[in-house]
Amino acid sequence: MADTPGVSSTQSRRGRRGNAGSAPDPRFSFANERTFLAWNRTALALIGGGLAASQLLRVNVEGVQLSIGLPLIALGAVTGLAGLMRWRASERAMWSGVPVPRSRLAPALLSATAGAIAVLSLVLLALGQLRS
Amino acid sequence: MRGPLEWDEGGASERTVLAWERSAIASVAVAALVLRGGIVDGLLGVAIPVAALLVLCGAAEWLFSLRIYQEHDRPIGRGAVLHGRAFVALSAVTLIAAAGSVALALTV
Amino acid sequence: MTEVVGASDSTAMAGRSDPHPRPAGTSTRGRLKAALQQIRPRLDEVGSEPDPRFTFANERTFLAWARTGLALIGGGLVAAQVLHFGLGGARLLVAVPAIVLGGVIGIAGYFRWEVNERAMRLGKPLGYSSLARILAVGVAVLALLSAVLVVIATLNG
Numbered sequence: 144m145a146d147t148p149g150v151s152s153t154q155s156r157r158g159r160r161g162n163a164g165s166a167p168d169p170r171f172s173f174a175n176e177r178t179f180l181a182w183n184r185t186a187l188a189l190i191g192g193g194l195a196a197s198q199l200l201r202v203n204v205e206g207v208q209l210s211i212g213l214p215l216i217a218l219g220a221v222t223g224l225a226g227l228m229r230w231r232a233s234e235r236a237m238w239s240g241v242p243v244p245r246s247r248l249a250p251a252l253l254s255a256t257a258g259a260i261a262v263l264s265l266v267l268l269a270l271g272q273l274r275s
Numbered sequence: 276m277r278g279p280l281e282w283d284e285g286g287a288s289e290r291t292v293l294a295w296e297r298s299a300i301a302s303v304a305v306a307a308l309v310l311r312g313g314i315v316d317g318l319l320g321v322a323i324p325v326a327a328l329l330v331l332c333g334a335a336e337w338l339f340s341l342r343i344y345q346e347h348d349r350p351i352g353r354g355a356v357l358h359g360r361a362f363v364a365l366s367a368v369t370l371i372a373a374a375g376s377v378a379l380a381l382t383v
Numbered sequence: 384m385t386e387v388v389g390a391s392d393s394t395a396m397a398g399r400s401d402p403h404p405r406p407a408g409t410s411t412r413g414r415l416k417a418a419l420q421q422i423r424p425r426l427d428e429v430g431s432e433p434d435p436r437f438t439f440a441n442e443r444t445f446l447a448w449a450r451t452g453l454a455l456i457g458g459g460l461v462a463a464q465v466l467h468f469g470l471g472g473a474r475l476l477v478a479v480p481a482i483v484l485g486g487v488i489g490i491a492g493y494f495r496w497e498v499n500e501r502a503m504r505l506g507k508p509l510g511y512s513s514l515a516r517i518l519a520v521g522v523a524v525l526a527l528l529s530a531v532l533v534v535i536a537t538l539n540g
Contacts, residue, residue, distance in 0.1 A: 171436055173287040173288065174435065175435075176294070178446075180295065183365055184450070185449060186373075187305045187372070190376050195308060197376075198316075199465075216380065219369070223369035223370055226366065231359065237435065243435040246442070250493055253449045254489050254493035260453070261456050261482050265479065268475060
């Protein structure tokens with residue numbers, strides 16, 4: 144594998160990371176990198192959203208700000224971690240020449256939360272609980 | 276010097292640069308939100324360090340966006356991929372931002 | 384590594400047998416699971432591994448949809464809180480569709496991700512998704528509604 148064109152000595156040294164693997168095509172690594180950044184941005188969006196919700200929502204019902212804001216922030220933290228773990232697992236898989244694992248839980252959780260927040264918001268609006 | 280087609284096939288380098296730039300914007304935006312939260316809630320002792328970390332993150336992300344294009348004689352075959360520690364650091368700052376935001380949210 | 388696993392094996396792989404064969408006469412739960420397996424097989428057991436760049440791209444697309452959905456929901460909540468058209472509850476006309484649209488997009492994005500993943504594994508074309516059109520129409524309607532409300536509110540003084 145050291146004969147792979149384009150693999151410099153720097154990269155074959157990086158084979159230490161994997162189990163006698165060799166550097167994957169940099170385009171795969173770039174794609175992996177971009178996907179990590181996408182997860183991180185999503186995490187930041189959730190954290191920012193949770194923070195904004197806890198501050199900007201003025202609701203007649205006690206504790207609603209926290210019950211929307213805190214789960215969003217927590218989900219943001221989970222998403223950030225999930226992105227890191229996914230990046231590592233994928234990088235490892237690529238170095239070992241093994242198929243890249245697929246994240247299953249995180250996307251489902253994310254979507255479910257979006258739906259839940261939407262429903263909750265509609266209920267709040269319907270009950271006229273948002274102060275203006 | 277290689278031609279642009281050989282240098283960045285599929286635009287992977289360019290798209291990665293853009294992704295880093297978007298991330299920089301997102302980091303700075305959340306920094307602003309955190310800072311605002313600190314000012315509103317009066318918890319500046321938490322808000323300022325967290326916001327500063329996030330701004331540093333944004334600066335680092337912007338710098339990362341530069342490194343790929345900086346060396347024009349570095350064809351994509353030799354790669355310009357980051358070491359894993361950079362990603363761990365980014366995720367750590369995200370976690371810190373989450374923790375700080377929880378603190379700010381609880382002091383409303 | 385970097386052998387692009389492509390579409391050519393799809394026909395051979397598609398009929399792959401269940402790696403977890405169940406004995407005859409299993410419980411109701413077992414039979415239910417088997418039935419579900421038939422209708423909607425687990426992603427792992429369908430087709431073959433696509434090029435990792437495609438998997439990554441699919442994932443990024445899902446994340447973009449999720450962020451869009453969340454942004455719409457957040458925007459709708461803020462609109463409900465902050466907008467004052469001076470027309471009673473007129474801000475709900477903007478807020479409610481925004482929140483509904485955001486929820487729909489957030490959930491539909493997940494199914495889009497799974498359908499794409501399945502299609503890539505089977506080597507089939509990705510198929511048309513109406514998600515983008517729904518978003519475009521929804522946002523256009525919201526913009527139109529907001530503009531009309533703003534004009535009416537301004538005219539009312």
